[in-house]
Amino acid sequence: GNSVTQMEGPVTLSEEAFLTINCTYTATGYPSLFWYVQYPGEGLQLLLKATKADDKGSNKGFEATYRKETTSFHLEKGSVQVSDSAVYFCALSSYSNTGNQFYFGTGTSLTVIP
């Protein structure tokens, strides 16, 4: 079956620290991979995506590379800011017999302190 596993939080970092949030997946076929961000009391927003192996998604200083050999899509940012404090979700899209479905990890809460 399809599933996403991401590192448990919460994660607390100082401003300007390096961020890595690990994400691995299990999927049949060739899924697309996504990172979403959720601020308190809001819906999810797409942060970045990659649709095939070795693609790198990037946005607002965040990056993730689709690694088929390790079935991973780890999120990284070189220097976090207080405004990056949020919950981050890794997700995949894969075909089923009723169309494409999305599978989400459980989310990783990030707090950045000044």
Add this chain to the structure above:
Amino acid sequence: DGGITQSPKYLFRKEGQNVTLSCEQNLNHDAMYWYRQDPGQGLRLIYYSQIVNDFQKGDIAEGYSVSREKKESFPLTVTSAQKNPTAFYLCASSFSGLAYEQYFGPGTRLTVT
């Protein structure tokens, strides 16, 4: 502005009452989805629809019902049969196809007492 809207933002109901949550999109998306999110938890799929007049149960459909009479609209009814309805409900939509991401609404926080 294109987007996906949910209303209301906050909803309060008494136990035993059915309540309908609204979800509308003007993105011309084919697929629409409803998720439930509990505090500190991930997303759980309630129902989804890939096309008008058709929908499928997700992982936690019991106590919920939906309709998809128009492409733009996918209302969710939380019935009195749902044992723990208090939660944050998120609606999403997407084009059909693997490469397309979901767009999420702002969510409705339902409190049942």
